Amino acid sequence: MLTYIIYLLAAACHGAVLGEEPRFNVFTKNVTVVVGQTAVLPCSVDKLGDYKNKKGWVVWLDHRDKLLTFEDRRIIADERISLERTYVKEWNLHIRNVKAADEGIFTCQINTDPVQIRPIWLHIHEPAKINRMLSSSDVTAKEGDTVTLVCNVTGVPPPTVSWYRIIENERDKGERGKEKIGIEGEVLLIHNVTRYCDDTYECVAFNGVPPADSKRMRVNVEFPPEIRLPNRKIGQSLGKETILECVIQAYPIGVTVWKKDGKILDQTWKYRTEVYVDDGITITLSLRVQSIDSDDFGEYICEAENLLGKDFETMVLYEYIEYKPPPTTTTPKTRITTLYDYGPSYLPGTNGDFGDKPGTGIIERPDVGSESGSSEQILDKNSSRPVSRTHYWLMMITNMIVLCVDWSLSAAVR
Structure with a gap:
């Protein structure tokens, strides 16, 4: 009698086990990866047991409801996708070298009656990227114009665009060679531009996903020449040589010459002109006068001209006579x-x-x-x-x- 009772209980328990349906034990809803990395979509099923031998199995579908895997087999041609089962309960979907188009809801499904599904949202992040074709390149404008600089960017999440002005003599010093402009956005407007706005500007796009992207663009401001003389008069003795200098600011630089008595001083053994470039809009024009004689004294004109205007300044070269004290005589005792x-x-x-x-x-x-x-x-x-x-x-x-x-x-x- 006792033996019969034990048999009935065992049979009941066995039937209960066979009749229990499988269920999910992972409740992950979101997975975020960066473009080019590998995405792992987890799916773990408990108590699948022999149920799948009757009518249950595990499958994966993508965000277009396209069947990707059946049990542990890939059934599409995309070799980036595979099913990885490190443990018996795991049915993890691996997507290598993910693309922005892979973003969406993927479904792990157990074909029970009714069907059980576990949706997982795949988020794809993209680093900030500047579209060079749709962004500004170098810009040339006249003083008083409005300059518009555009930095067209893409990325997920949407990037933040910051603007910087590059310090002329510190271009290779990284962040220390930049001056931040207190404006953010894809468009930078410079109203009533002047020659002092003539410089290199940089937009930097970043959305928290390394690396950041940047682009530099040059703003050239056209203006007529302006001449400044470090010295308006200079003296020298006969037979010696001297150098006359004038500083010219203009864009474009145009034509620059030294004149005397209304004539342009060409390169000869007597006169030699040299140009020293200080920056993109400033040069120093020097005139070397050798073996000075009495005819060399007088007024010299530094002249500059471009399409926007003309300017000149006059410098005087005069004879310098060295002071010599009178000789002293002594009467010996x-x-x-x-x-x-x-x-x-x-x-x-x-x-x-x-x-x-x-x-x-x-x-x-x-x-x-x-x-x-x-x-x-x-x-x-x-x-x-x-x-x-x-x-x-x-x-x-x-x-x-x-x-x-x-x-x-x-x-x-x-």
Whole structure:
């Protein structure tokens, strides 16, 4: 009796299991991927068991209700699509290299009675992209015009367009070389444009999906020439050379020349003109004048002309005379030496009569602090003629010898 009861319970349970329908256990509703990536649409089914052997199976349909897979087989030609079953319960749909056209509602379906479906919305994001054909390129306008710059963009979600002005000398410094304009949108309007708006502008489109896209466009503003002289007058000495300079702003630059006496100064050995480009609208025009003579002094005209107008400025080259202080003269102080004759009659113990013959001299020293270069002269007392120092010392030595001999003779006589 107990055995029979157990048999009945087992049979009932077995029938209940066989009769239980499968169901989904994943409730994902949205999947978002970027164009070019792989999208994985999840689908997991519980308690499928032997039910599929009777009449149930799992299929995938796309947003056009086109059948993509039947059980674990792909039944369309698109090789990007496959069914991946890492586990028994999983019936995941893989779409490789997704495209914008793949976006829509995909359906995982269990063919029970009634049919069970699980919709999953596939969202495709696209990075911002600038349409070069529909966007502005370089623009040329006259002062006072209104300039319109267009940056046509696409992308999902819709991109934000920011505008920047490129700093002329810092083009290669990335974000540091830009000045942001406080306007966002696909169109930038510049009203009453002036030469100071002449520059390079950049639009940057970004929607949160890297990478951002950008495009640069040049705005050229036409205006007549304006000339500025760093110096209106310059002086130089005869025989030397000099350089005259004028700074010209214009777009287009047009014709630029130096003139003198109404004639254009061509390139010769005498005159040489050179152009230095400072930026897109500014140049420096220099004139080198070599081996200056009197005919080169006078007025020089820097002249510039384009289709919108003409301008000129006058510069003066004058002779520079270098100041030379007058020469200074100094009178040297003279040292005077007078020669006296002590004579042979001068003997120790005499009255000290020197006699009248020329002989030994006496040197008068110059004052302390006398000017350098002062000379010394030795004068003969009788003749008042200068004698050389060598002659003076010879006379001194001779007189001394004579004195010594006379003294010896006098001593002997005694």
